[in-house]
Amino acid sequence: MSDDVATGPGPDPSLLLVDDDEPFVKRLAKAMEKRGFAPQTASSVAEGKALALQAPPAYAVIDLRLEDGNGLEIVELLREARPNCRIVVLTGYGAIATAVAAVKIGATDYLSKPADANEVTRALLGHLEAVPDLPDNPMSADRVRWEHIQRVFEMCDRNVSETARRLNMHRRTLQRILAKRSPK
Template sequence: MSEAEAPELGDDRSLLLVDDDDSFLKRLARAMEKRGFDVETADSVAAGRAIATARPPAYAVVDLRLDDGNGLDVVEAIRERRPDSRVVVLTGYGAIATAVAAVKIGATDYLSKPADANDVTAALLASGDALPPPPENPMSADRVRWEHIQRVYEQCDRNVSETARRLNMHRRTLQRILAKRSPR
């Protein structure tokens, strides 16, 4: 997105970034500062809620799964203090159920990782009715399948038999999938 076609930032350029991946958080913070945002970061639900309560931001980017809980708790805290805030939820585990939950709570948009600063900026500044453009590098179908299997595997406490049962998959097939590297 070039500067000529970039939507205008309002007078309040405050942006809260909440993610427990420290390197991603620092990279995104630097990129968003270059785009004119006044960035504040948090690496946990507790820190995000504290900032949202003390200084509710005009914009926010919140990771869904954090070490100490669910990022939707931060979204709720922002919405309570500042209903006009534009909030984008990021996650490495894209699923329709979590996207619906995020939007119901008040998120403006929902992006799957890896999302770059251009995707995040477009989502934050998109007008209410306009759909953001499709991503330049969407996840492949194989990658989406792999991510889903990994998420269910983690939710089953890394129990192969239980994961295979829930996915209606043969146990040996699941073991082969888990032994492979992730697709691109």
């Protein structure tokens, strides 16, 4: 564990956790409390926005896909309400396109689920200058292709027909690719 994680959250330990997976968010809140944070939880975009406006936290962990919308709406609101807020976006749909979108609108880091409390703490307290090590096993060509398709799909607001047109591929072929799991 790095030194910055061991020092704790600092003078303002306020933490907003937004996730619609109730057992997960309760476990994470308890674990983060043990690490010195003062967590508040929300299970929807509306609830998360209300808490963010009421008392903008120093830290936030936000799920990307919530039942009532996109967690990125909360990220944008937090950036306006408290520009120095350290925000980590969590998602079960780990794709480069969504990670880039999250960071562009103000997220500090992006983690794929399942992420444990240690990973979340490192992401919240880590230094922005830290450069990750090069992977031991880089992405395969199939994975790079899949990531590109996912990025274009997100750019087209998840419209299959428009994505197929932009990629110059048959719509049915694209649907089959999107229905499969990501290659390793």
